[in-house]
Every structure is written in structure tokens, then in C-alpha cells.
Amino acid sequence: MRIPTFGAGTFRLQGQVVIDSVRNALELGYRAIDTAQIYGNEAEVGQAIAEAGVPRSDLFITTKIWVDNYADDKLIPSLQDSLDKLRVDAVDLTLIHWPAPGKGVSIEAAMSTLARARQQGLTHKIGVSNFNIANTKQAIGAVGQDAIATNQIELSPYLQNRKLVAYLQEQNIPVTSYMTLAYGKVLTDPVLGEIAGRHQATPAQVALAWALQLGYAVIPSSTQRENLAGNLKAQALRLSADDMARIAALERNGREVSPAGLAPDWD
Known part of the structure; x- marks a missing residue:
């Protein structure tokens, strides 16, 4: 199965909130769910998936290995623990969450162990997250370009x-x-607001449609069912070349996430 272009994220969602969010997403037609070990919600995500009754073969489940579990003797056991929490025999995609240069495990070593987890059938695909160009080259050197799903x-x-x-x-x-x-900052952007008005859409739909038209997969999260439903409509929104150019001009290097000790030197 190819990586779906539209999924539901679960970052920062805990307890009953994440259960409700995932349940609502699945009821609305989402079939890709993204979580991570560090989110502390894999068990709740697994509960919501189990209770939804959607056939496992219809779902695409992603998790991410946390930086404390990169060592050869920890990565596979930690992934097995994630599978137990998620109530599945295998996930569809497992990512190395951060390059984490200060953790003492090389990218090559972590990727090689992750590839072994794939060979053991614990994950169907492997990939990376928050890798810069140099990090990605290291990952390619370890497992090959074709092995990196995203x-x-x-x-x-x-x-x-x-x-x-x-x-x-x-x-x-x-x-x-x-x-x-x-983090919602683009929702009040006047350019996105004007484009949204012309398309009878929301700024969120415009931002997501922009990413989709550039060929990216997206994984927005929400605690509100109406927002989850609204986000899905971004898939049907077609922005003009002028719309895309105006959004391209909004670049301001507005990075929201860059934890010290885990993040790379960004390109």
C-alpha cells in the first residue's frame, strides 16, 4: 500500500480526547492514522481503531521510534511494545523520529536496525522524520534510497x-x-483568507490544498469533528497558479518545532 496523501495526526492529543479524535476521523472516512512513541497515546489510538471496526487491511498506521530507543538492543523491542499498544501485528510505516545527533547512535545504525524490523515483519515500510539533506544522505547510505518511504x-x-x-x-x-x-497561525493570514473566500473554502482547506498540490502527504489533527470533516474537503479544492504563487510568497522561515539536541542543522 502506498502512503495515503491524507491522514489524521494525533500529536498532543491524550486520553479520551485522542480516542474521540481517531474515532471521529475513521467514521468520517480517514484511513491513515499517525502517532509516535513519544506522543504517549499509542494505546488510546489502538483502542479507538479496535472499537471503530474498520478492517485492518483498509488502514494505514504510522508510528515513530523515539530517540531513547535507537540502540540496537532497544529499537525492535520498543516497536514490539508499540504494536502491542496499537493492537496490531505490524504497522504500515515506522519512522526514525529525529536525527538526534547527541544520543550516541548513528543514523546508519538506527536505520539498519529499523530495516531489520521490517524484515521481521513488524513494519511494512520504514522512513525518517525531521531529517535534513545530510541526514537523509546518511539514511540512504544505510538502507538504500528505495527503502525510505517518506x-x-x-x-x-x-x-x-x-x-x-x-x-x-x-x-x-x-x-x-x-x-x-x-499551530493554527496560518488560519488568520489575510492572503489565505482572501483565497479561501473566493473558493468558498476555509483557510485550513487552502493551506492543506496547497500542500497536496505540491505533492505532499498531510496529517492534520483536530479535536473537533467538524474540523476533521472540513479538512477532508481540501482534497477537492483546486487552487490556481496565481493562488499557489501568492502562498509561495508567504515564506518566512516560520519554524515551530526544533528541539535542542534532537534537531539537525536545518538546510
Whole structure:
């Protein structure tokens, strides 16, 4: 199964909130769910998926290995623990969450162990998250370009990451955009608002449609059922070349996430 272009994220959602969000998403037609070990919600995501009754074969479940579990003797056991929490025999995609240069495990070593987890049937695909160009080259060196299913990176109209995106596209590595709405900051942008008005859409739909038209997968999250439903409509929104150019001009290097000790030197 190819990586779906539209999924539901679960970052920062906990307890009953994430259960409700995932349940609503699945009821509305989402079939891709994105979580991570560090989110502390894999068990709740697994509960929501189990209770939804959607056939496992219809779902695409992604999780991410946290930086404390990169060592050879920890990565696979931590992934097995994630599978137990998610109530599945395997996930569809597992990512190395951050390059984490200060953690003492090389990218090559972590990727090689992750590839072994795939060989063992614990995950169908593997990839990376928050990797810069140099990090991605290291990952390619370890497992090969074709093995990397995606690089999940922060991307929004305010952070367009053009250099990194161009490199990934040259390497035929799909891009997954997270934080596409920049913690909601783009929702009040006057340019997006004007474009949304002309299309009888919302600024969120415009931002998501922008990312989709650039070829990225998106994984927006929401605690509100109406927002989850509204986000889905971005798939049917077609922006004009002028719309895309105006959004391109919003670039301001507006990075929201860059934890010290985990993030790379950004391109």
C-alpha cells in the first residue's frame, strides 16, 4: 500500500480526547492514522481503531521510534511494545523520529536496525522524520534510497523548506508535511483568507490544498469533528497558479518545532 496523501495526526492529543479524535476521523472516512512513541497515546489510538471496526487491511498506521530507543538492543523491542499498544501485528510505516545527533547512535545504525524490523515483519515500510539533506544522505547510505518511504517534515505556508523538498524530490523520496497549519497561525493570514473566500473554502482547506498540490502527504489533527470533516474537503479544492504563487510568497522561515539536541542543522 502506498502512503495515503491524507491522514489524521494525533500529536498532543491524550486520553479520551485522542480516542474521540481517531474515532471521529475513521467514521468520517480517514484511513491513515499517525502517532509516535513519544506522543504517549499509542494505546488510546489502538483502542479507538479496535472499537471503530474498520478492517485492518483498509488502514494505514504510522508510528515513530523515539530517540531513547535507537540502540540496537532497544529499537525492535520498543516497536514490539508499540504494536502491542496499537493492537496490531505490524504497522504500515515506522519512522526514525529525529536525527538526534547527541544520543550516541548513528543514523546508519538506527536505520539498519529499523530495516531489520521490517524484515521481521513488524513494519511494512520504514522512513525518517525531521531529517535534513545530510541526514537523509546518511539514511540512504544505510538502507538504500528505495527503502525510505517518506521524510516527514515540518512544512507550512510560513515554512516551505524548498531546498530540502527539492532534494527529496530529486531522490524520489515522498514528502509528508506536518504542522501544515503552523499551530493554527496560518488560519488568520489575510492572503489565505482572501483565497479561501473566493473558493468558498476555509483557510485550513487552502493551506492543506496547497500542500497536496505540491505533492505532499498531510496529517492534520483536530479535536473537533467538524474540523476533521472540513479538512477532508481540501482534497477537492483546486487552487490556481496565481493562488499557489501568492502562498509561495508567504515564506518566512516560520519554524515551530526544533528541539535542542534532537534537531539537525536545518538546510
